[in-house]
Amino acid sequence: xxxxxxxxxxxxxxxxxxxxxxxxxxxxxxxxxxxxxxxxxxxxxxxxxxxxxxxxxxxxxxxxxxxxxxxxxxxxxxxxxxxxxxxxxxxxxxxxxxxxxxxxxxxxxxxxxx
Amino acid sequence: xxxxxxxxxxxxxxxxxxxxxxxxxxxxxxxxxxxxxxxxxxxxxxxxxxxxxxxxxxxxxxxxxxxxxxxxxxxxxxxxxxxxxxxxxxxxxxxxxxxxxxxxxxxxxxxx
Numbered sequence: 256x257x258x259x260x261x262x263x264x265x266x267x268x269x270x271x272x273x274x275x276x277x278x279x280x281x282x283x284x285x286x287x288x289x290x291x292x293x294x295x296x297x298x299x300x301x302x303x304x305x306x307x308x309x310x311x312x313x314x315x316x317x318x319x320x321x322x323x324x325x326x327x328x329x330x331x332x333x334x335x336x337x338x339x340x341x342x343x344x345x346x347x348x349x350x351x352x353x354x355x356x357x358x359x360x361x362x363x364x365x366x367x368x369x
Numbered sequence: 370x371x372x373x374x375x376x377x378x379x380x381x382x383x384x385x386x387x388x389x390x391x392x393x394x395x396x397x398x399x400x401x402x403x404x405x406x407x408x409x410x411x412x413x414x415x416x417x418x419x420x421x422x423x424x425x426x427x428x429x430x431x432x433x434x435x436x437x438x439x440x441x442x443x444x445x446x447x448x449x450x451x452x453x454x455x456x457x458x459x460x461x462x463x464x465x466x467x468x469x470x471x472x473x474x475x476x477x478x479x480x481x
Contacts, residue, residue: 259412286467297373297456297471298413305467313468345412356401356460358469360412 256281259361261346267367268336276331276364278346286349287329288313288358289321291342298345304329336368371396371461373472381478382447390442390475392457401460402440404433406453407474413456416442447479 262277278287285306290298300313302321310321318340320332329348333340343365347358372395382388394402401420405413417426419435426433430451432443442455454474461468 288467288469290471295473297473298458298469299471300469303467311467314470347412356403357415357418358403358413359415360405362412363410 258282259346259348259359261344261361261364263364264362265365267369268333269369270337272336273332273334274336274366275333276344276346276366278329278331278348278361279327280329280346280348280359281327282348282350282359283326284348284350284359285326286356287323288347288349289319289329289331290345290347291315291340292345292363293342301331301344336366338368340366341368342366371459371468371470373457373459373470375455375457375472375475377475378473379476379478381480382444384448384479384481385446387443387445387447389444390455390477392440392442392472393438394440394457394459394470394472395438396459396461396470398462399459400462402435403458403460403469404431404440404442405456405458407456408453416455444477447477449479449481452477452479 288303289301304323307326346361349358404416407413417433458471
C-alpha cells in the first residue's frame with residue numbers, strides 16, 4: 256500500500272495563477288482532510304470530506320475549493336493564488352472503527368506564491 | 370475558541386536523559402487527544418489517541434497521559450532517533466466532530 260500520496264511535491268506560482276493539488280489514498284478511508292502548516296502556527300484545517308461527493312469547510316477555507324468525486328481522491332484548488340497562501344499543504348485520511356480518527360498524512364506539498 | 374498550546378517550544382536532551390513534553394488544551398467538548406511525530410520534510414505520523422482523563426498509552430520509550438486540561442508525552446531514556454517535532458491535536462465536537470485543532474509542536478533534539 257502506498258498510503259496517502261500527494262501531487263505535486265513542490266510548486267511555485269505567481270500571484271493570480273491557479274492550481275490544483277491532488278491527494279490520493281489507497282486505504283479505502285471515508286474521511287479526508289486538507290491542512291496547511293505554517294511556521295509556529297501548527298496545522299490548520301482547510302476543508303474536509305466525510306465521504307465521496309461531500310465536502311465541508313474547516314478553520315481556514317477562504318481562497319480554496321475542494322472536490323471529492325471519487326472516494327480515493329481529494330482535490331484542493333486555488334483559483335487565484337496569493338502570497339498568503341505560501342505554505343506546506345498536507346492531506347490526511349482516516350476511517351471509522353477501532354482506530355477511528357487516527358489520521359494518516361501524506362508527505363506534503365510545498366507551495367510558494369510570489 | 371478551541372486552543373491547543375505546547376511547551377516547551379524546543380527541547381534539547383542528552384541521550385538517556387528522560388523528560389516530558391506538555392500539551393494544554395481549551396476546547397468545547399473533547400472527543401479525543403492525539404499525539405503525532407513529524408520528521409523534517411515529512412507528514413505527521415500517528416503515535417497515540419487518548420479519550421478520557423486518567424488514560425495512558427505506551428509505545429517503546431514514549432508514554433502519553435491525559436488529564437482534564439492537559440496531556441504529557443513522557444520520553445524515557447531517549448535516543449538520537451527520537452529527535453523530531455512532536456505535535457498534539459484535539460478533536461472537538463464542532464463541524465460534526467471533524468474539527469481537529471493542532472498545537473504548534475515541540476521540537477525535540479536528542480544529542481548522542
